[in-house]
Structure formats: C-alpha cells, structure tokens
Amino acid sequence: DTGVSQNPRHKITKRGQNVTFRCDPISEHNRLYWYRQTLGQGPEFLTYFQNEAQLEKSRLLSDRFSAERPKGSFSTLEIQRTEQGDSAMYLCASSSTADRTYEQYFGPGTRLTVT
Amino acid sequence: GQQLNQSPQSMFIQEGEDVSMNCTSSSIFNTWLWYKQDPGEGPVLLIALYKAGELTSNGRLTAQFGITRKDSFLNISASIPSDVGIYFCAGDLSGAGSYQLTFGKGTKLSVIP
Numbered sequence: 001d002t003g004v005s006q007n008p009r010h011k012i013t014k015r016g017q018n019v020t021f022r023c024d025p026i027s028e029h030n031r032l033y034w035y036r037q038t039l040g041q042g043p044e045f046l047t048y049f050q051n052e053a054q055l056e057k058s059r060l061l062s063d064r065f066s067a068e069r070p071k072g073s074f075s076t077l078e079i080q081r082t083e084q085g086d087s088a089m090y091l092c093a094s095s096s097t098a099d100r101t102y103e104q105y106f107g108p109g110t111r112l113t114v115t
Numbered sequence: 116g117q118q119l120n121q122s123p124q125s126m127f128i129q130e131g132e133d134v135s136m137n138c139t140s141s142s143i144f145n146t147w148l149w150y151k152q153d154p155g156e157g158p159v160l161l162i163a164l165y166k167a168g169e170l171t172s173n174g175r176l177t178a179q180f181g182i183t184r185k186d187s188f189l190n191i192s193a194s195i196p197s198d199v200g201i202y203f204c205a206g207d208l209s210g211a212g213s214y215q216l217t218f219g220k221g222t223k224l225s226v227i228p
Contacts, residue, residue, distance in 0.1 A: 004157075031214065042119075042203050042218025043158065056213055091157050095214075102146040102165075102207050104216060106157035 002026060004107035006092050012113045013082055020078045021110045025094030032075050033104060034067055035091040036060065043091050043106075049075060050097070082114045119204055121219035128194055129227050136222040137188040138204030146207040147180050147187040148216065151200045158203055162189070184209070194226050 005024045013019050025032045030051050035043035046065070047057045051072035061067075064082075069075040079086055089111050093104040120139050128134055138147070146165055150158035162173050164180035164187060171178055177190045187206075191198055201221040208217055 006157075033215070040220065042205070042220055043216075044218070045215035048214055056215065058215070093157075100163065101214065102148065102216070103160060103163050104148075105160060106150075109155075109157045111155070 004092055004094055004105055006090075006107040006110050008110060009108060010111045010113075012115065015082055015084060015114055017082055018078065018080045019082060019112065020076050021090055021092075021112075022074060022076050023092030023107060024074045025092070026105060029094035029096050029105075030072065031095045031097060031101065032069055033093040033095075034075070034077050035093065035106075037089040037091055037109070038087075046077075079112075082112075084114050087112055087114045119206060119217055119219035121202075121204055121222050123222060124220070125223040125225070127225045127227060130194060130196060132194055134191040134194055134198070134224060135188060136202060136224075137186060138206075138219050139186040140206070141185065143184045143209040144206035144217075145184075145209045147178070148205045149176075149178050149187070149189045150203045150205060152203060152221070153200050161202075191224075194224075196226050196228055199224060199226050 007022045033048040034046040037043045049069040064080045067077045089109045091109045093106045095104045148163045149161045152158040162178040167184050169180040175192045201223050203221045205216040205218045
C-alpha cells in the first residue's frame with residue numbers, strides 16, 4: 001500500500017503529558033500537511049512542509065505544538081503539555097508539486113484523547 | 116477565517132435515489148475538491164475541479180465548479196448503502212498564496228436500504 005500512513009491510530013494521554021505523532025506520506029509527494037479535526041467540523045489546517053522546509057503555520061498551531069520533517073520524508077507532530085482542548089483527530093496529507101498540487105491525499109488520522 | 120457553507124447538514128435518502136449537495140462561499144476559490152469521510156478514517160478525495168464551469172464525473176458522482184467561483188455542487192446518482200458517510204467540500208482560497216485547504220462542515224448522508 002503506497003498511501004499516507006499515520007501512527008499511532010489512537011492515543012490516550014493525561015493532561016500535561018507530551019505526545020508525538022508520525023506521518024509517512026506517499027513516497028513521491030514532496031508536500032506534507034497537518035490538519036486537526038474536531039467532532040462535527042471539517043479539517044482545519046495546521047501547517048505544511050515542502051520537502052524539509054516548514055513553509056506555513058496556522059495561528060491554531062500554538063507554542064506547544066511543533067512539527068518537523070527532517071529529511072523531507074516522514075514528519076512528526078509533537079504536542080507538549082497537552083490540554084483537554086487538544087483532543088481531536090490529527091490528520092496528515094500529502095501532495096506533489098506537479099500541476100495537480102491541490103489534490104491532497106489524507107492518511108487515516110491519529111485520534112488523540114486527553115483525559 | 117474563511118468559511119465554506121455546506122448544505123444540507125444531513126440527509127436521509129432511500130437507496131436508489133439521487134443526491135445533491137452544495138457548497139458556497141463569499142470568497143472566490145481557485146480550486147474545489149470533494150472528499151468523503153467514513154467514521155474513524157481520513158477523508159478520501161473524490162473529485163477535484165480547477166476551472167470555473169468545469170463539470171467532472173467519477174463513476175456515479177458528478178461535481179461542478181460554479182461560474183462565479185464561489186460555489187460548487189456534488190451529485191450522486193442511484194445511491195447505494197456504501198455511499199453513507201460525510202461529504203466535505205474544500206477549496207483553495209484565491210489570492211491567499213497558500214496551499215492550505217479550507218473545508219466546509221460536511222454533509223452527512225444516510226442511505227436507507
């Protein structure tokens with residue numbers, strides 16, 4: 001399967017703990033995006049990378065959030081000092097820089113529950 | 116931030132019926148995309164539209180990019196039980212210089228066998 005993969009699929013953590021999620025994009029895609037989705041809402045953009053460069057960050061991405069893509073392949077999203085409001089589905093997507101670049105392909109997501 | 120208004124919010128239809136849903140905005144979009152999401156999964160891309168007036172089909176699905184570039188619709192013909200899910204429209208906001216997508220809140224489709 002050459003789709004976008006995310007790990008873990010589910011994470012339960014206590015408030016104040018740090019969590020890290022991983023995303024592996026489609027291999028030939030050099031753009032990678034992170035979105036957050038809460039119940040009853042569509043995905044909301046957090047940040048995106050082109051290769052290893054983080055080119056845009058949403059104001060939703062507070063100081064407690066950090067994302068990396070060190071070698072331009074997989075990416076990690078870390079949340080420090082988690083809060084109950086961080087509970088959501090975290091989605092990763094990837095796209096190519098060819099002419100259909102807006103066609104973003106999503107992974108299955110990581111469901112975070114902060115207790 | 117920018118919003119996409121999807122309607123209806125939810126719909127219940129009989130298997131075999133046709134379905135129509137739409138998405139509108141007060142802003143111009145360069146690209147419109149339609150996704151379907153099943154519970155606990157990520158959105159799956161159904162159709163992408165790149166030109167005003169463009170009409171594109173993917174099997175029983177047909178989508179159009181509105182002439183004003185502020186709206187789009189999705190039609191599903193002869194619905195089947197596996198069409199159940201949440202359908203999202205998404206767009207690339209014109210002039211934003213960004214690759215982020217703005218999503219609507221979704222239309223939840225239920226199909227009664």
